[in-house]
Amino acid sequence: YQSFVFDYNLKEDDNKSFLNNDHNFDYSxxxxxxxxNGKLLTQAGVMYNTWNEKSFxxxxxxxxxxxxxxxxxxxxGYVRVGYDMGCITPYTEFTAEGxxxxxxxxxxxxxxxxxLKAWDKTRLNAGVRYTFNETEDNEEGVDYNGNGxxxxxxxxxxxxxxxxxxxxxxxxxxxxxxxxxxEEISRK
Numbered sequence: 001y002q003s004f005v006f007d008y009n010l011k012e013d014d015n016k017s018f019l020n021n022d023h024n025f026d027y028s029x030x031x032x033x034x035x036x037n038g039k040l041l042t043q044a045g046v047m048y049n050t051w052n053e054k055s056f057x058x059x060x061x062x063x064x065x066x067x068x069x070x071x072x073x074x075x076x077g078y079v080r081v082g083y084d085m086g087c088i089t090p091y092t093e094f095t096a097e098g099x100x101x102x103x104x105x106x107x108x109x110x111x112x113x114x115x116l117k118a119w120d121k122t123r124l125n126a127g128v129r130y131t132f133n134e135t136e137d138n139e140e141g142v143d144y145n146g147n148g149x150x151x152x153x154x155x156x157x158x159x160x161x162x163x164x165x166x167x168x169x170x171x172x173x174x175x176x177x178x179x180x181x182x183e184e185i186s187r188k
Contacts, residue, residue, distance in 0.1 A: 025051065025052065026049065026050065026051035027049070027050050027051070028047055028048065028049045028050075029047065029048050030045055030046060030047030030048065030076075031045060031046060031047075032044065032045030032046075033045070039083055039084040039085070040081070040082075040083060040084075041080075041081070041082040041083070041084055041089065041091070042079070042080065042081050042082075043078075043079070043080040044077075044078070044079045044080075045077065045078050046075070046076065046077045046078075047075075047076045047077075048073070048074070048075055048076075049073070049074045049075075049076060050071045050072065050073045050074070051071060051072055052071045052072075072099070072101065073099070073100040073101045074097055074098065074099055074100060075097070075098055075100055076095065076096070076097040076098075077095070077096050077097075078093055078094065078095040078096075079093065079094050080092070080093040081093075082116070087117070088115050088116065088117050089115065089116040089117075089118075090113075090114070090115050090116075091113075091114050091115070091116065092111070092112065092113055092114075093110075093111070093112040093114065093127075094109070094110070094111050094112075095109065095110045095111075095112075096108075096109050097109075097110075106133060106134070107133060107134070108131060108132070108133040109131070109132055109133065110129050110130060110131040110132070111129070111130050112127045112128065112129040112130075112156070113127055113128055114126060114127025114128075114156070115127065121161055121162040121163075122159070122160070122161055122162075123158075123159070123160045123161075123162070123170075124157075124158075124159055125156075125157070125158040125159075125160075126155075126156065126157050126158075127155075127156050128153065128154070128155055128156070128177075129153070129154045129156055130151070130152075130153050131151070131152050131153075131154070131179075132149070132150065132151045132152075133149075133150050134149055134150075150179070150180055151179045151180055152176065152177075152178070152179030152180070153176075153177040153178050153179055154174050154175060154176055154177060155174070155175040155177055156172075156173070156174050156175075157172070157173045157174075157175075158170060158171070158172045158173075159171050
């Protein structure tokens with residue numbers, strides 16, 4: 001999700017941040033369905049996401065002419081299956097995400113193995129996510145890593161506190177473990 005992106009150590013040669021976090025608005029609309037069969041828990045959902053990519057990277061760093069400076073649009077779907085063991089709930093999740101408004105209509109997929117632990121009003125969610133995609137050539141006509149296939153592995157952690165039945169507050173963190181995505185290679 002673009003809204004999770006903050007101004008971290010990605011710097012340009014002039015030591016200015018590549019990202020423009022003054023106005024990185026994005027919007028999402030989605031639905032999900034939960035189904036329980038004994039201790040087997042399932043959830044399926046779909047979400048529409050849109051954001052103005054130029055506002056995230058700033059006008060100086062924005063050079064995508066394919067969409068005529070329109071907001072990016074993506075559709076995402078996921079399925080989660082877990083088993084309630086009482087003290088913890090291990091689960092797996094498969095996600096597919098695709099662009100809607102670009103010529104390439106690139107798609108990205110991820111698979112996560114995670115565990116959920118609940119204490120009174122606190123929830124801890126931890127897992128490892130493997131993400132992969134197939135890309136077209138970049139602007140210079142050279143694909144990202146020699147074959148157009150990109151992979152990455154991330155450690156994800158989320159903590160939520162249920163203030164009341166209708167409101168919760170939480171924090172989310174993601175740590176890059178490895179892979180060959182172009183943006184990760186360029187940070188080194």
